[in-house]
Amino acid sequence: MTKIDDVARLAGVSPATVSRALRGLPTVSAATRSRVLAAAEQLQYAVSPSASRLAGGRTGTVAVVVPRITRWFFGVVVEAAEDFFHRAGYDLLLHNLGGREQNRQRVLHATHLHKRVDAIMLVATPLRATDVTALAALDLPGVTISSGTTVPGWPCVRIDDVAAARTATRHLLDLGHRRIAHISGDPDDELAFSAHLDRRRGHQEALRAAGLQPDPSLDVESSFDIAGGTRATEELLRRGDPPTAIFAACDEMAMGALTALRDAGLRVPQDVSVIGIDDHALSGVLGLSTIAQPAAEQGRLAAQLLLDPLCGRALDADVSKPDASVILDTRLVVRDSTAPARAN
Amino acid sequence: MTKIDDVARLAGVSPATVSRALRGLPTVSAATRSRVLAAAEQLQYAVSPSASRLAGGRTGTVAVVVPRITRWFFGVVVEAAEDFFHRAGYDLLLHNLGGREQNRQRVLHATHLHKRVDAIMLVATPLRATDVTALAALDLPGVTISSGTTVPGWPCVRIDDVAAARTATRHLLDLGHRRIAHISGDPDDELAFSAHLDRRRGHQEALRAAGLQPDPSLDVESSFDIAGGTRATEELLRRGDPPTAIFAACDEMAMGALTALRDAGLRVPQDVSVIGIDDHALSGVLGLSTIAQPAAEQGRLAAQLLLDPLCGRALDADVSKPDASVILDTRLVVRDSTAPARAN
DNA sequence: CTGAAAGCGCTTACAG
DNA sequence: CTGAAAGCGCTTACAG
Numbered sequence: 001m002t003k004i005d006d007v008a009r010l011a012g013v014s015p016a017t018v019s020r021a022l023r024g025l026p027t028v029s030a031a032t033r034s035r036v037l038a039a040a041e042q043l044q045y046a047v048s049p050s051a052s053r054l055a056g057g058r059t060g061t062v063a064v065v066v067p068r069i070t071r072w073f074f075g076v077v078v079e080a081a082e083d084f085f086h087r088a089g090y091d092l093l094l095h096n097l098g099g100r101e102q103n104r105q106r107v108l109h110a111t112h113l114h115k116r117v118d119a120i121m122l123v124a125t126p127l128r129a130t131d132v133t134a135l136a137a138l139d140l141p142g143v144t145i146s147s148g149t150t151v152p153g154w155p156c157v158r159i160d161d162v163a164a165a166r167t168a169t170r171h172l173l174d175l176g177h178r179r180i181a182h183i184s185g186d187p188d189d190e191l192a193f194s195a196h197l198d199r200r201r202g203h204q205e206a207l208r209a210a211g212l213q214p215d216p217s218l219d220v221e222s223s224f225d226i227a228g229g230t231r232a233t234e235e236l237l238r239r240g241d242p243p244t245a246i247f248a249a250c251d252e253m254a255m256g257a258l259t260a261l262r263d264a265g266l267r268v269p270q271d272v273s274v275i276g277i278d279d280h281a282l283s284g285v286l287g288l289s290t291i292a293q294p295a296a297e298q299g300r301l302a303a304q305l306l307l308d309p310l311c312g313r314a315l316d317a318d319v320s321k322p323d324a325s326v327i328l329d330t331r332l333v334v335r336d337s338t339a340p341a342r343a344n
Numbered sequence: 345m346t347k348i349d350d351v352a353r354l355a356g357v358s359p360a361t362v363s364r365a366l367r368g369l370p371t372v373s374a375a376t377r378s379r380v381l382a383a384a385e386q387l388q389y390a391v392s393p394s395a396s397r398l399a400g401g402r403t404g405t406v407a408v409v410v411p412r413i414t415r416w417f418f419g420v421v422v423e424a425a426e427d428f429f430h431r432a433g434y435d436l437l438l439h440n441l442g443g444r445e446q447n448r449q450r451v452l453h454a455t456h457l458h459k460r461v462d463a464i465m466l467v468a469t470p471l472r473a474t475d476v477t478a479l480a481a482l483d484l485p486g487v488t489i490s491s492g493t494t495v496p497g498w499p500c501v502r503i504d505d506v507a508a509a510r511t512a513t514r515h516l517l518d519l520g521h522r523r524i525a526h527i528s529g530d531p532d533d534e535l536a537f538s539a540h541l542d543r544r545r546g547h548q549e550a551l552r553a554a555g556l557q558p559d560p561s562l563d564v565e566s567s568f569d570i571a572g573g574t575r576a577t578e579e580l581l582r583r584g585d586p587p588t589a590i591f592a593a594c595d596e597m598a599m600g601a602l603t604a605l606r607d608a609g610l611r612v613p614q615d616v617s618v619i620g621i622d623d624h625a626l627s628g629v630l631g632l633s634t635i636a637q638p639a640a641e642q643g644r645l646a647a648q649l650l651l652d653p654l655c656g657r658a659l660d661a662d663v664s665k666p667d668a669s670v671i672l673d674t675r676l677v678v679r680d681s682t683a684p685a686r687a688n
Numbered sequence: 689c690t691g692a693a694a695g696c697g698c699t700t701a702c703a704g
Numbered sequence: 705c706t707g708a709a710a711g712c713g714c715t716t717a718c719a720g
Contacts, residue, residue: 046455051713111390
């Protein structure tokens with residue numbers, strides 16, 4: 001394969017100058033630059049990433065860690081971030097935890113990401129105190145999305161989960177519901193992220209603000225996906241005296257709830273109202289009411305917060321402080337799965 | 345940061361021996377190996393990937409190219425492949441084309457992947473003759489999933505799209521339908537993959553086998569996703585004399601069709617039957633009849649076909665020939681979206 | 689604006 | 705089984 005010396009020879013300059021010209025450094029005369037570019041083109045030269053990284057200390061790569069790429073939110077976040085990274089010339093190293101705690105530990109292990117990437121994006125990845133220490137010791141720029149625990153020096157992009165949940169439950173209360181169930185992720189799951197707890201908190205705050213006591217028998221935990229929503233709802237129905245409304249912690253759980261209710265012969269929204277959080281791509285198809293959150297915007301913004309400093313660009317004043325959380329807006333979307341409680 | 349010489353000094357051996365011991369080469373005595381391992385552990389040593397790659401010529405990385413990570417099939421394939429790669433010690437470099445032809449060209453450009461990865465996995469990525477030449481010139485192992493064009497020396501994992509489509513349309517015919525529409529991806533889209541055409545072909549074969557002529561007015565092309573399914577169905581209804589059944593080229597398009605039909609006041613399956621291909625995670629929730637294809641299995645198997653030779657493992661006899669297509673089974677799943685045609 | 693030299697931190701023949 | 709030496713292909717001060 002052709003290397004930098006070949007290009008240097010053909011262009012009649014030193015390898016150092018080829019290196020500078022190809023990277024667009026300003027300290028190269030226009031004439032020299034064009035000769036180098038022509039030579040590189042003619043020889044089909046491509047820099048060796050390994051050699052460049054070893055000599056330069058930059059990898060041009062960002063690690064992205066997500067719990068499950070197959071879940072709506074994470075897919076959208078990764079797509080938006082990937083687009084931003086590639087435009088900026090960065091490669092994306094994907095780490096999908098696949099719901100396995102052991103993968104989380106492997107990825108976050110001090111030595112794994114070291115020297116392998118220039119920056120880290122952690123999406124909804126729970127962090128213990130030791131993880132935070134290890135990440136800080138890596139001394140790499142990073143950003144978190146939807147993270148409960150923050151890493152010193154890393155910005156965090158998120159929504160206000162407590163407020164989003166409050167809005168969801170308040171919508172059901174406004175429709176006259178009083179027996180409102182909540183189904184959500186299993187907090188004993190080591191990969192459970194903070195949104196679970198925040199959303200439950202928002203739900204309970206809304207109940208209390210309406211003068212209601214949260215009823216433990218109306219609060220069921222399961223896995224944070226479609227199947228989990230189905231199981232949680234089945235459990236709810238098994239307990240007798242079913243709720244007139246269900247607030248699911250995410251749209252995928254809400255969709256599972258729809259299945260369970262249908263299989264139980266209950267109609268939505270006539271018998272039971274259902275609302276989720278997300279505005280999943282299929283929520284419209286299903287007529288699911290929800291609290292919409294901007295997933296792509298979170299991915300794009302986090303990528304920008306991560307890369308702008310690396311590329312020497314100035315950040316917007318409001319988001320320029322690392323450690324600063326950027327909180328994006330959510331909005332209630334009412335479709336056909338929520339309706340007034342029947343007077344009985 | 346600690347480097348290999350530090351470990352060598354502490355263990356009282358040469359750097360070469362440290363390198364061998366850490367990589368588990370057999371030519372190291374047990375005593376030496378354990379001393380090296382202990383020293384490395386004590387110093388928290390991690391090999392520098394860039395240096396190792398430059399000296400050794402291996403990157404330990406696989407490039408995965410998908411059209412859109414947010415679509416069900418690609419998310420599942422990537423998750424399954426990622427799991428296999430990481431277990432084998434390989435990193436995954438993700439390239440999401442995001443529906444942009446320009447991204448496809450950038451990724452496939454001869455120099456882009458060169459020296460950056462040890463192997464390539466192309467998922468449903470259309471290849472022109474020049475691309476195939478460029479990929480072959482890279483001289484890297486590769487594998488394709490759901491690809492119409494094959495790369496010499498690369499195995500391909502797929503389903504029989506023609507047969508899958510035939511089964512879908514035959515199911516509708518068996519229910520007594522005669523006016524069966526087909527909605528599918530836009531073949532003019534430069535990122536359209538071969539499955540579009542194969543599925544249309546299977547559909548038309550089934551019609552002809554039943555003595556019917558494919559009716560162009562019942563064949564609408566749009567984007568290969570939910571929104572495309574909606575638009576295609578709206579167009580279909582606009583043409584008047586609506587079909588009694590719709591075969592969508594994928595479940596996401598079928599879901600879009602469900603929305604359009606509902607918005608038009610048509611009931612599924614009483615007025616119109618709908619079937620897709622995939623068995624998307626939400627098809628069960630929607631009661632969508634479909635032809636199920638094993639997405640995770642395709643990702644896992646392709647990853648294995650790619651890595652086994654690299655890891656020096658022997659392959660199963662039946663799949664050991666590169667260039668060989670491995671064709672996985674599909675199966676008809678009847679739910680609530682298909683019903684007998686009304687006698688009128 | 690450009691070049692000569694050193695160095696990035698490993699692995700690989702080669703020799704023993 | 706182990707070591708000394710060379711080399712992987714760049715980039716970075718440094719000097720001019």
